[in-house]
Structures are given as C-alpha cells and as structure tokens.
Amino acid sequence: MKVTIDADTCTGCELCCDTVPDVFAMDGNVAKPKVEVVPAELEEAVRDAASNCPVEAIKIIE
Template sequence: MKVTVDKDLCTGCELCCDALPDVFAMDGGTAVTKVDEVPAELADAVKDAAVNCPVEAIKVS
C-alpha cells in the first residue's frame, strides 16, 4: 500500500504526524510521508489517519 499527502489540501494540523510519526512528518507547514511503501503492520493505522484527516489530504492506494 502506498500513501501520499496532497500538499495543496493539507492544513498542517499535525494530526497524522502525532498519530504515526514513523509515516508522517511536518515539512514547511504541511505533512509529508517518510515512506513510499507502508509497512503491512501500519496499513490499518494509515487508513485510519486518512479517514481522520480533516481535509482528506491523505491518499492511500
């Protein structure tokens, strides 16, 4: 599973970074992903982060 953050949508609330610091980090006021491929054991948590993002900026595929 892959994960990306749409920087045009991200408001920099840091919710995803707080929940999953191994996957998301802040960079210049928006979140970025630290991994290209989500480790299998974090897949469900990343899906939750995508659902919980207030502006739906996190895309999983």
C-alpha cells in the same frame, strides 16, 4: 500499500504526524509521507489517519 498527501489541501494540523509518526512527518507547513511503501503493520493506522484527516488530504494507493 502506498500513501500520498496533497500538499495543496493539507492544513498542517499535524494530526497524522502525531498518530503515525513512523509514516508521516511535517515538512514546513504541511505533512509529508516519510516512506514510499507503508509497512504492513502500519497499514491500519494509516487508513485511520486518512479517515481522520479533517480535509481528506491523505490518499491511499492499494
């Protein structure tokens, strides 16, 4: 599973970085994935983060 963040949509609320810090980090005013491929044990947490993103900026690629 891969994950991307639409930098034009992200508001920089930091929610995803707080909830899955091994996968998401802030890069200036927006969040960015730290990994290209999500580790299997973090896939559920990343799906939750995508669901919880207030602007649906997190895209999951199965």
